[in-house]
Each structure stands twice: as C-alpha cells, then as structure tokens.
Amino acid sequence: MIDTTQDTRKIVYISLLVAMSVVLHTLEQMIPLPSPWIKFGISNIATLLALVLLGFKEAIIVTLLRVLIGSILFGTFLSPTFMLSLMGGVSSAIVMGVFYKFFPRYFSLIGISLFGAYAHTTVVIILVYYFIIHHKELFYLLPVFLFFSAVTGIINGIIANKLVMKVIEEKVLGLNLLQKDYY
Amino acid sequence: MGTLFDITVSHPDVEEARKATDKAFDEIQRIEWLTSNFSSKSEITKINQNAGKLAYPVSEELYILLQKSIQYSQLANGTFDITIGAIQDLWKFENEIRTVPATETIIRLLPLVDFRNILLEENHHVRLKIEGMKIDFGAVAKGYAVDRGIDVLKKYNIDNAILNGGGDLKSIGEKSPGVPWKIGVRHPCKPSDVIASLDGKNNAIATSGDYQKYFVKDGIRYHHILNPVTGMQAQGLQSVTIIAKEAMFADAMATAVFVMGAEQGMKFVKSQSQLEGVIITADGKKIVSSGLKGEIEFHDDN
Amino acid sequence: MTITKGDKILIAIVLAVNLLSIPFIFAVQKEGVDVIVEADNKLIGKYSLKKNQLISTLGPLGITDIEIKDGQVRIAQSPCLHKVCIKMGWIKHSGKIAACVPNKVVIRVSGENLNGMDAVVG
Numbered sequence: 001m002i003d004t005t006q007d008t009r010k011i012v013y014i015s016l017l018v019a020m021s022v023v024l025h026t027l028e029q030m031i032p033l034p035s036p037w038i039k040f041g042i043s044n045i046a047t048l049l050a051l052v053l054l055g056f057k058e059a060i061i062v063t064l065l066r067v068l069i070g071s072i073l074f075g076t077f078l079s080p081t082f083m084l085s086l087m088g089g090v091s092s093a094i095v096m097g098v099f100y101k102f103f104p105r106y107f108s109l110i111g112i113s114l115f116g117a118y119a120h121t122t123v124v125i126i127l128v129y130y131f132i133i134h135h136k137e138l139f140y141l142l143p144v145f146l147f148f149s150a151v152t153g154i155i156n157g158i159i160a161n162k163l164v165m166k167v168i169e170e171k172v173l174g175l176n177l178l179q180k181d182y183y
Numbered sequence: 184m185g186t187l188f189d190i191t192v193s194h195p196d197v198e199e200a201r202k203a204t205d206k207a208f209d210e211i212q213r214i215e216w217l218t219s220n221f222s223s224k225s226e227i228t229k230i231n232q233n234a235g236k237l238a239y240p241v242s243e244e245l246y247i248l249l250q251k252s253i254q255y256s257q258l259a260n261g262t263f264d265i266t267i268g269a270i271q272d273l274w275k276f277e278n279e280i281r282t283v284p285a286t287e288t289i290i291r292l293l294p295l296v297d298f299r300n301i302l303l304e305e306n307h308h309v310r311l312k313i314e315g316m317k318i319d320f321g322a323v324a325k326g327y328a329v330d331r332g333i334d335v336l337k338k339y340n341i342d343n344a345i346l347n348g349g350g351d352l353k354s355i356g357e358k359s360p361g362v363p364w365k366i367g368v369r370h371p372c373k374p375s376d377v378i379a380s381l382d383g384k385n386n387a388i389a390t391s392g393d394y395q396k397y398f399v400k401d402g403i404r405y406h407h408i409l410n411p412v413t414g415m416q417a418q419g420l421q422s423v424t425i426i427a428k429e430a431m432f433a434d435a436m437a438t439a440v441f442v443m444g445a446e447q448g449m450k451f452v453k454s455q456s457q458l459e460g461v462i463i464t465a466d467g468k469k470i471v472s473s474g475l476k477g478e479i480e481f482h483d484d485n
Numbered sequence: 486m487t488i489t490k491g492d493k494i495l496i497a498i499v500l501a502v503n504l505l506s507i508p509f510i511f512a513v514q515k516e517g518v519d520v521i522v523e524a525d526n527k528l529i530g531k532y533s534l535k536k537n538q539l540i541s542t543l544g545p546l547g548i549t550d551i552e553i554k555d556g557q558v559r560i561a562q563s564p565c566l567h568k569v570c571i572k573m574g575w576i577k578h579s580g581k582i583a584a585c586v587p588n589k590v591v592i593r594v595s596g597e598n599l600n601g602m603d604a605v606v607g
Contacts, residue, residue, distance in 0.1 A: 029567065075566060080586050106491030114495060130399060132586055140580055143506035150499045161486040187521075187531045191603060347604045358603060369607030375580075375595075377605055390607035422607060 014050070014058055014065075021046030021066040026073065040152045041117060043070075047093050048109050048116075048160040053167060056097040063093040080132060087127055088120040095119035109164065110157030117153030121145050186325055186349040188332070193343040193358055203339035207332040207346065214331055217245060218324035220268070220317070227318055231268070235314025238304050246307040251431065252323055256298035259439035259451070264411035268317025269295040271409060281398040283405065289414040296411050326351045326389055326434025333430075345383060350390050350437075353430045354383030370483070371421035371463055379461065379469075381426075381479045389433035391441045392422035410442045417442040419465055425452070426459040426475070436460075445470060515579040517594030520558045522551060525589045534558060534577065534594070544588030551592055563588055 025043040043066055051059035067086045071077040096116040099107060107115075125145060129138050188211050194200040220227040226241045233239045241249075252265045269292050273284035292315070300312035311318070320327075325348045332346045333353045343356030345364055354364045363384065367377030371392050381388075393416075396407035410417045423441045427433040436458060440448035445464050452460040452472045461479060462470040471479060522529040524542045532540060532553060539561070540551040547564035557575040563585045570585035579596025 032572075076587075081567075084586075103491070106489060107495065108486045108489045108492050110488055110492040111495045114492075114499065128586075132584065132589070132591070138582060141582075143503060143509070147503045150496075150503065154496060157492075158488075161488070164486050187528060189531070189604070345604045347606065350607060352604055352606045354604070364603045365601065367602035367605040369605050371607075377602060380602060383603070388606045392607055395607070424606065 010054060010058070013054055014061060017046045017050045017054075017062045018065045018069065020049075021062055022069050022073070025066060025070045029074070040156070041120065041149070042152075042156060042159075044092065044113065044116060044120075044153075045156050045160050045163065047089075048096065048113055048156070049163060049167075051093075051096060051100055051112075052109070052160075052164050056101065059097060060090065060093050063089045083131075084124050084127055088124040091123045092116040092120035108157070109160040110154055113157030113160060114150055114153040117149040117156070118146060121149040188328070188349075189345075189347040190332070190336070191345040191347070192336070192341055193356070194341055199339070200341065203336050203341045206339055207335040210335045211328045211332050211348075214324065214328040217242075218248070218320040218327065220319065227320065230309050230311060231317045234311035234316040238302070238308035238310035240306065240308050243307060246303065246309065248320070248323070248327065249301060249309060249318075250303060252320075252435070253298050253301060253303070255323075255432065255435040255439070258455075259436065259443075261298065261411055262442040263322060263435050263439035264296055264298045265318050265320060265323070266296050266298055266301065266311075266316055267322075267409055267411050268319030269315060270411075270414040271319050271321065271407075272317065273414075274405065274407070274409070281400050281405075283400055283403075293414050296414070322391075322438040323431050323435050325349070326387070326429070326431035329353045329387065329430035329434075348430075350392070350395060351387070351430045351434045352383075352389070353387040355385055368424050368461065369422075372467075377482055378463070379424075379479050379481045381475070386426055386428060387430035387433045388424060388426050389430060389437040390422055390424045391434075391437040393420070394422070408438060408441050417444070419444045420448070421463045421465055421467070423448065423463075424461045427457055432457075515596045516556070517558075517577055517579045517581070517596045519595050520551070520553065521593045521595055523591045523593070524549070531595070542590055544585065544590045546588040549585050549588050549590040551590075558592060558594065559583065560585055560590070560592065563590070 021043045024046065028040055028042055031040065046066065047059050047063050050062040067089050071082040076082045096112050099115050100112050125138065125142055188208065190204045190207060192200045192204060216222065216225065218227065219225055220231060222228060226245050230239050230241065256264050270289060273288060273292065275282055295313055295316045300316060302310040302312060304310060329346050329348045329351045330353065333355060336344050336346070337355065343358065345352060345354045352366065354366065357363050363382035366381055366383045366388055368379040368390060370376040370378040371394050374394060391408055393406035393408065397404050406416055408417045409415065420441055423437045425433045425437040425440060427436065440451060440460060440462065443451055445462055448462055449470050449472065452458050459472045459474045461475065469481065517534055519531050519533055521531050522540060522542055524544050529542050532538065534553055534556045537554050541548050542551065549560060550562035552559055552561040557577040559575045560570040560573065560583050563570050565585050565587040570583055573583040576583050576594055579594055581594045582591060584591045
C-alpha cells in the first residue's frame with residue numbers, strides 16, 4: 001500500500017513552499033536596487049528548503065512552479081524575462097541538487113546556495129549574450145554580477161540554514177520526510 | 184542597409200561643412216531606398232515580382248547599377264552575384280528568426296542564382312529569366328552609397344573628408360596639409376581593435392568579414408557571406424580588405440575575394456591592376472598584395 | 486545546520502577571486518565617445534555623448550526614450566513593466582551597456598578612438 005498520508009503531506013509542503021517562494025519573489029520585486037540585474041534571489045530559499053526537506057525532484061517542482069506563477073502574476077509569461085528566470089532557476093536548482101547530494105559533508109546550505117547563485121548568474125549572462133545583447137563587453141560585467149550573487153547567495157544560505165534547523169527542532173514536518181541527519 | 188554612415192570632414196567653414204554633410208546623408212538615404220527590397224514599392228521589388236514573366240522598366244540609375252554589378256560578376260567569375268537574393272533570404276540574416284535552411288532547399292533554389300539570367304533590355308527594361316529569382320544589392324549598395332556621398336561632398340566644395348559606411352569607406356584629400364588620413368582595418372576577432380592601418384589616398388577601402396553579420400545556432404556560427412555556387416557560407420577566411428578607386432567596386436570585390444578563398448583570391452587581386460588587398464585567413468595568417476607592401480602597417484605582432 | 490569548514494574555504498576562495506578581478510574591470514574602463522542604439526536587433530544609430538539630446542526609438546512594446554547628458558547616457562523612459570532599464574541609470578564608460586530586455590532596446594557606449602585612427606573599416 002502506498003502511504004497516501006505521506007503523499008498528501010508532500011503535496012501540501014510543496015504547495016506551502018511554492019506559496020512562500022512566490023511571495024518572496026514578489027517582495028523582491030519591490031525592493032529598490034542600484035542595478036536591476038542584481039537580485040537577492042531570496043525565493044531561492046524555498047528551493048533550498050525543498051531540496052533538504054523534500055528532495056531533488058521536489059526542489060525542481062518548486063522552482064518551476066515559482067517561475068510559472070511569478071510570470072503569470074507579473075504578466076511576463078513566455079517573454080524573454082520568463083525564459084531567463086526559467087533557465088536560470090532550473091540550472092541553479094540542478095547545481096544545488098548535485099552539490100547537496102554529493103558533497104553534503106563539506107558544505108552547509110551556505111555553500112550550496114552560493115553554487116546555485118553562481119550557476120544562476122552565469123547561465124543568465126550567457127543566455128543574454130546569445131539571445132539579446134551580442135556584445136562581448138557584457139562579460140566584463142560578469143565579475144560584478146558574480147560578486148553580488150555570491151553575497152546574496154551566502155545570505156540566503158544562512159537564512160536557509162536557520163530555517164531548516166527551526167523546522168527540525170520544532171518538529172514541524174513530524175513525519176520522517178527528512179532523508180538524512182543534518183546536525 | 185542596417186549600417187551607420189559616418190562622415191568626417193576637415194574644412195575651414197563649419198556651416199559649409201554641415202550643409203555638405205547633410206546633403207551627403209540625404210543622398211545616402213536616397214540610395215538606401217533605391218537599392219533596398221524592403222519596400223513593396225521599390226524598383227528592385229518590382230523586378231523581383233516580375234521574375235520569369237515581364238520586363239520591368241527601371242530608372243537609368245538602377246539600370247547602370249545592374250550593368251555594373253553584372254560586369255563585376257563576369258570579372259569575378261560568378262563569385263560575386265547579386266542574384267544571391269533567393270538563397271540569402273533563406274538564411275534570414277535581417278530577421279530575428281534564425282533558421283538554418285535544409286540542404287535540399289538550398290540545392291533546389293540554387294539554379295535561381297545566376298547573374299547571366301538578368302536580362303538588360305532596351306529602354307531600361309530589366310527582366311529576370313526565371314520565376315523566383317531575386318536581386319539583392321546587399322554586397323554593393325553600401326559601396327555605391329559611399330561613392331555617391333563623396334560625390335555630393337565634392338559638389339559642396341569639401342576637399343578633405345572620409346565617408347565611412349562600416350565595411351566600406353572612401354577618403355578624399357588629407358586630414359590637414361601634409362598629414363594623410365589614417366585608416367584602420369578592424370581586427371576580425373577583437374572588434375574594438377584595429378589589426379592594421381594605412382593612409383587614405385583618395386581611394387576606397389572595403390572590408391568583408393565573417394564577424395560583421397552572423398548568428399549562432401547549435402554552437403555553429405553562420406555568417407552572411409554566401410558562396411553563390413554552393414549557397415553555403417564561404418569558408419577559410421576571416422576578412423578581406425580591398426582597396427580600389429571606387430567603393431562600390433571595392434565592396435563587390437571584397438565579397439568576391441572572400442568567396443574565392445586565400446589562394447585564388449590573392450591570385451585574382453594580383454591579376455587586377457586596379458586592385459590591392461589584404462586577406463586574413465581563418466587561422467590568422469595575413470596575405471598582402473604586392474602593391475600594398477610598405478603601405479600597410481600591422482598592429483599585432485604575430 | 487551550521488556553517489561548515491567547506492563553506493568557509495569556499496567563501497574565502499570566492500572573495501579572493503572577486504577581489505582579484507576588480508582591477509581587471511577598472512583597467513578596461515575608458516571614457517566613452519559615442520552611444521550605439523539598437524532596437525529589435527537592428528541598428529538605430531550612433532550618437533555622440535558630447536551633444537545633449539533625447540532619442541526616441543521604437544521596440545515591440547512601444548517607444549523607449551534615451552537621454553544623453555554631459556557625456557553620459559541612460560534609458561529615460563520605456564513602456565516595459567519593471568522599468569529595470571531605467572533603474573540601470575547613467576552609463577558613460579566604453580563598453581557599458583544598458584538594455585530594456587522586454588522592449589528589445591540596447592544602448593552601448595563605444596569608445597572607438599582606435600589608436601589615433603581617423604576611421605576604421607570592417
């Protein structure tokens with residue numbers, strides 16, 4: 001017998017994380033920033049939580065749904081902006097998943113989040129170069145973007161670390177959804 | 184034409200210079216209309232629409248342009264051909280949709296590319312022999328615009344000027360008494376650098392390069408210089424710079440030499456007394472025609 | 486979860502690489518001469534940064550206004566949703582780019598005063 005309670009719970013958690021992700025994504029749009037190409041990427045926290053608490057597949061689902069719902073909310077569905085966040089988000093989730101699976105002993109979510117942020121930035125810049133701005137000068141800006149994505153990646157990682165601890169301590173999830181021991 | 188034209192004038196009277204450059208830009212604009220096939224009303228569009236059917240009467244200017252283009256094609260033995268239009272359209276370089284056409288489509292349309300099938304008839308009537316043929320002035324229009332622009336400047340008493348249309352340029356006079364115009368040739372790999380320089384001496388310089396217009400699809404770079412014989416990208420070179428009296432001629436010949444390749448191309452340049460040139464091959468080798476040695480200076484040391 | 490030794494090493498490496506790349510960024514900064522405007526992947530024009538002016542260009546969404554003032558240039562008005570391009574602010578160094586991605590307008594500062602050439606062909 002399939003444990004349907006378990007499945008239902010999983011769906012509920014995914015929904016919660018998607019909701020959280022979309023809210024964070026929306027909040028982020030309201031924060032004024034010196035350059036529009038620099039983003040905090042705080043919605044990535046939800047992806048990180050999904051990765052740790054639910055698994056790789058679920059993390060991808062949360063990312064996809066966040067991009068989809070976010071784009072519908074902002075009316076950018078299927079626009080270049082949408083494509084960029086889709087590719088950036090998915091590649092970042094994949095990279096984080098890979099590092100999380102293979103190097104869990106070396107990095108906490110801080111390191112994982114940093115790798116994700118780098119992946120996101122690099123993929124977006126390359127796509128922008130190929131499809132929108134065909135100028136090599138764009139790559140001079142890469143160190144700047146990478147620096148900011150490192151800073152935001154670290155901050156997001158710290159927040160995610162704390163949240164995961166909280167979730168475990170408070171036994172919010174209750175069931176043995178956690179796949180590993182994280183202490 | 185999708186190009187920026189740039190006029191540099193050395194003239195004592197600013198007002199006079201401004202008036203002259205305004206007139207020159209007007210002339211360039213007029214030629215852009217004359218030679219383009221974007222507008223459904225243009226003469227070129229009409230000729231193309233009547234391909235395989237009727238002879239269409241055109242203006243004397245366009246008739247002469249066609250005559251000259253055909254002469255160039257004969258001289259270059261078909262490596263330059265304004266009837267490339269039918270194939271050029273397949274590659275959609277002007278368009279945002281980047282499609283690589285199927286080989287069988289190219290082969291099917293190749294018979295439409297042949298300058299011998301442009302029939303210049305009496306009273307400035309032009310007929311394309313086969314339906315579907317398309318004239319595309321892409322490889323000479325810029326050069327012609329530069330020539331005409333310079334003529335206008337001269338008419339308005341400008342003796343010292345450069346008219347630069349990106350890939351095609353013509354200079355008259357000098358920068359200041361005793362100081363010649365210095366012309367740079369763009370580096371094919373580093374677009375914000377010059378690879379060589381030479382003095383502008385009342386002549387035209389045109390460069391065709393694989394870096395000027397291209398798109399990337401599935402990791403392969405497709406540039407805009409097509410071989411009229413194969414309908415595919417001409418291979419083996421990065422850029423060809425040709426020096427001649429007229430920019431239109433230099434423009435067409437730069438394209439032709441690019442298609443011919445290093446060996447044939449340089450042989451051709453040497454066989455034409457009115458042409459000089461520099462070829463930069465895909466592996467970065469520079470081949471200079473004999474008349475240019477000592478005139479051209481290279482700025483990178485390899 | 487708490488910070489690990491791996492995290493710390495990673496952060497140290499990332500910061501070091503970033504700090505090292507800063508001189509490189511400034512080294513390539515040159516005052517621009519012109520601004521090149523492109524819309525929908527087509528060249529619109531090249532304008533001198535010395536002359537203050539307003540340039541309007543048409544993209545798929547509508548008109549984007551570009552302002553040149555005192556050797557700097559910016560996207561002043563655009564019909565896009567997030568106004569990301571406007572927030573990018575003024576640019577003036579050679580090679581710097583501002584873009585309205587939704588309206589497909591790109592402005593690029595060029596510093597083409599190449600090796601004292603009067604003109605460059607190619």
